[in-house]
Amino acid sequence: MNETPFKFTSEEKEQTLQILERLRTAVGDTFKPGDEQHLREDIQHAFINHQIKRNVFGMNPILAALQTAEIAVNEIGLKRDGIIAILMQTSVIDGYQTIEDIQKKYGDSVAHIISGLLRIHDLYKRNPIIESENFRNLLISFSEDMRVILIMIADRVNVMRQIRDTDQKEAKHEVSEEASYLYAPLAHKLGLYKLKSELEDLSLKYLEHDAYYMIKEKLNATKASRDAYIARFIQPIKEKLDAAGLKYHMKGRTKSIHSIWQKMKKQKCAFEGVYDLFAIRIIIDAPREKEYMQCWQTFALITDMYQPNPKRMRDWLSVPKSNGYESLHTTVLGPEKKWVEVQIRTERMDDIAEHGLAAHWRYKGIKQGEGGIDEWLANIRAALENNDDLQLMDQFTTDLKEDEVYVFTPKGDLLNFPKGATVLDFAYYIHSRIGNTCVGGKINGKAVTFRQELHSGDQVEIITQSNQKPRREWLNIVQTSKAKAKIRLALKETQKKDGLYAKELLERRFKNRKIEIDESTMARIIKKMGYKENSDFYKDVAEEKLDVNTVVEKYIEERDHDLNLSNTNKPAESAENFEFENPTEELLKQSDDVLVIDEHLKGIDFELSHCCHPIYGDPIFGFVTISKGIKIHRIDCPNAKELRRRFGYRIVKAKWSGKGTSKYAITLRIIGNDDIGIVSNITNIISKEDKLVMRGINISSKDGLFSGNVTVMIDDAGKTDALIKKLSAVKGVKQVTRI
Template sequence: MDTNRFFSKEEKQMLIPLYRKLLQLSGDTLLPGDCRKLKAHLVACAATEALQRDVFGLNPVIKNMQTAVIVAEEIGMRRASILALMLHEVVRSGQCTAEDIHREYGEDVAGIIRGLIRVNELYSKSPTIESENFRNLLLSFAEDMRVILIMIADRVNIMRQIKDAENDEARRRAANEAAYLYAPLAHKLGLYKLKSELEDLSLKYTEHDVYYHIKDKLNATKAARDRYIAAFIAPVQKKLEEAGLKFHIKGRTKSIHSIYQKMKKQKCPFEGVYDLFAIRVILDSPLEKEKLECWQAYSIVTDMYQPNPKRLRDWLSVPKSNGYESLHITVMGPEGKWVEVQIRTERMDEIAERGLAAHWRYKGIKGESGLDEWLTSVREALESSDSDLEAMDRFKLDLYEDEVFVFTPKGDLFKLGKGATVLDFAFHIHTKLGCKCIGAKVNGRNVQLKQVLQSGDQVEIMTSNTQTPKQDWLNIVTTSKARTKIRQALKEMASRQTAFARETLERKFKNRKIEYDEAVMMRLIKRMGYKVVTEFYQAIADGALDVNDIIDRYLELQKRENDIREEVQYRSAEEYNLQPQTPEDGSVKEDVLVIDQNLKGIDFKLAKCCNPIYGDDVFGFVSVTGGIKIHRCDCPNAAELHARFGYRIVKARWAGKGEGTQYPITLRVVGHDDIGIVTNITSIISKETGITLRSIGINSNDGLFSGTLTVMVGDTGRLEALIKKLRTVKGVKQVERN
């Protein structure tokens, strides 16, 4: 390796200390030959210049060694994670394959490398984490949770190294991702120390002036804060010593990011944030006496200072899902100031600060044999987010969600997000249980599906074999898991029902020896008011539509279209004539097409888009075949025809009395779904002379109905009179001509 070219002078000075630190942290887990093989791979790769510096100019070997120290020292992972970190760039550059790594170091190392390479590929495709990439990113996490832990450590390292980076845009992007993705993930995994560091550094790079304003204020008030902490601690320390407890007390100042969030939330300056620090009482207790001595210390503190009962947080009796245990209480200290006191043991404190590493240490686990149980819980936490992950905000909210703890009748404990309902709990236990759920007994009392659960509730789910998931259940549940399962069940039900309804309809056509024309059926579905075909078949499945009635309407529509084609659209030229009119002043005006039963000479069709009838204001449009289509002047297509094809427009008007001819007109009726309203409508139509009801379709929903009526009418006068009468029917709100 040409170290003079690959490493700068400063980097060469960093190499040996980093190497020794890594050996110290992971030496007991490394296998014979690991170091020799690793060095050989890195030397070979560097010699080919395959290892490239990143956008900040960071040396990949140095950066990976620094990240490996964080992974080992602050998270607690050892051989597999460290080797994967050091070797994934070698595999990504093509110097060796994942199979080579598997053969030389084992599947554990190779598996982590595959996950890291997938993540790097996603980043290379897009400089920002978009929703699609984020979904794939989480899928890669789910394969091996160590990938996400290494990514958090890597981002912490990058944030530490880029304070003097010249590429300000790249630094801002890295800082935003640190606050938006990595800090919430670290919080979820119990890595509070790394989480706070990510948030503070992100604020430093994105809100430089705010960060240093708060930092300067903290420095300026440090002496006064230290004096107050000493005054608060002194009497507490004396009482704890008298009780014979082994402990130490320290004051912990809030992170700069937390203070800034308080300032924004409370809309106040720095001076308005009263709880700038917390007092932490850390007991040196044996495992079997931990809870007893924590509550003893709690009693001593609250005897001396007035507690705020609303601010008690007991994560001692029921720890958080990430392992966090502590008692938090806010008390009224000297000078009338509220002070947060955290009471925990040495074991609990290390778990809170270091997360996974402390879990292993206190469970007496050596190496990485204890990964499975903890990583399984992490995987479940991540998988509880919505499977389609439309937006990162949603996932971020899920990460910060508080939890409630509920019990089954047998005493089993389950964790759910705050605000979870009975239905959420049912789906949390099992999908089949959720689909059959009709309610529950909470603490012995019958409650509905939408009942919100509280911590400590004992819940017994009640089911029925006739119950099926409903669409409005999506408004009841709050957890992503339940929402996903309900959507999946609804989709499967709808698919089965519509397929069955379609088969039933087509079988009925076959039984009645009627030819099934897909085009005619599509037009019928549209005329009946269904915008989506699946809604039509769903209505058949639900029993809202009768198959025999549909077939009758189909035959009627088919016949009417054939009749119109024969009787109206393709009439001979005997019924039309072009009559030039000479104005009285002798000037020449445009020809007018006069439509009359006795005129001859021109082929025409009545346009289907607006269905003109005698009495409508109309115009003629010369079609490409030479015939003329007659449109209403208020036709939806009129404006476009005049604008684009003005040279093909001819004036037209009705002549004669229009007697003896009837035209199909569709009316849309909307109103309240009252008993007898359809009867009243059909009764009015039947009493009208010269008007015939051809078909009627009614769709009822939530107390309203909308219907389409097809009537045969001779002219606009009769049509307008009918519309006026229909509007007088009780419950009818709207009548419109289509």
């Protein structure tokens, strides 16, 4: 072998010895007999066989591993297993040792960690497009032991610290971008806020050098005056809170350079235009039953002292965020006309804000989150922040049950699907046409049926054939609502084409026999032939499963039977137990209706209340619920009086705007004399009304009187009033009311 032996510089030797001494002091007591000897032998063997090489930045791999280990120990809390995995991972990744070798020397736990690091190394070889949340989640799901992710974060922090002066600009740019969009968010999710901020700031420093140093210099220049200002700002607040007898403590924080730069870009302003360079957090020690009262009391004391900016008010007490976050945020005009952000919360709320979903579950007793991965991360965060010596970390393994799977397209894009999703789900995600013509697929190059379930890390390719058509049983194969909706739409279009073809075929055959088709007679023979849906009948005709001649003969038989009965006087039916349903009509088509809430706001999510069923044109108001946004009620809603009395402060003004093109279901209560033909008279009036569809009618009679409900689809409250007047005018109708 003629390769030049790897050599340490004198500076690297000194650093290595110093770090080794510090690590021995920090975790030496957790090492097992023989650990240090094995490590020394493995590293020596790598030297002899020229297996140690500097990376693209010229970094010494042994020194870099020790630096990473020190970060993992001091700033994350890993111990013996984590350190050995960091030092030995390269020998396994490069193929000089096997997982079995590691297992024999250092045990199952170290082997398990390195196995996870190896899986992720192999994942990177696929050159995936990693600028996405999906790749972060796939990375997490691939590392069954959470220490794998922690080691990757520590490694990236160390690399970012060491490459300040490198001349490898392209590689420096690449690792800095990954630190920003991949590792910083992971650190944030794990509660490693210090490392997260460092990764973001170093990324900005390397990617946008001028911006970083401009902000840094301005922060340094203003630090003394900023600290003095904070003291002047909080002094009168302390006096007021003390006088009110509140128990509390305050935190002050300056924004990171990265977050200041993000705000400057978002607001398109200079450094001087970022008025909330720091924030004051007031954390109240209040009993559970007095939390909201004391938060609002604090808010009132501060806004009475300093003028608030109404546009910067955020009330997450009345309606907490979906992740359980509760707090009051306001921005007030402090001394010298400077805006200051103030956050008000209790100890419990601050715990939830700092520990995320994990703390929320502790208070709420909730056992599930937004998915297995989020639950896993939240529990790790709680472990990180609640274990002082963090010895638990070396035994901590995940019980991760994925609720989602992450798969690659042939181009390297990452898509996520619910667990149990199939190749057919993937096909419909790409395009309806791809799904409709899908006959199978390839997973990691191996041919599979479209029923094949997807697993994280799969690379999926779809195989199509032009003559393929969707079938109803496909609805039982797919898991995603998107795929189900597209299949139903395709089936509907197919049914429509089959129906038109079948009707044309029947009309031609009937015309040849010189028979005119009566729709009511045709409807009867369709039912007598055992079809519940007309579409199924026409489908069988189109596919020649049902002989057209058979249909014609059945029709003639039914028609002749009707003619024989035509001389028999059949009395008209009364309203007794009359029922009708029209389930094929869509309840609500695409809406152009708009609600204006609180006089100015449009585009806010709202829900129409089920207690009074408001429709376009009804006088309405909005009610702010705790967890379901704004609900819209009619002014004359039966519950309106009680809502206004008990929750007046949550009532907001609302009015209709837009074109009034939606269809709404309304129900009318009709009472009257049970005269012959009353039902026909009612239904005839409804059927003649323009753009009005009857959805259902249910009427019963007793002792010469009838009562019942009629449900119609209507697009305007004004038309409702007109319909009520017309129905009230029908002979025998005594009362018509909207319910």
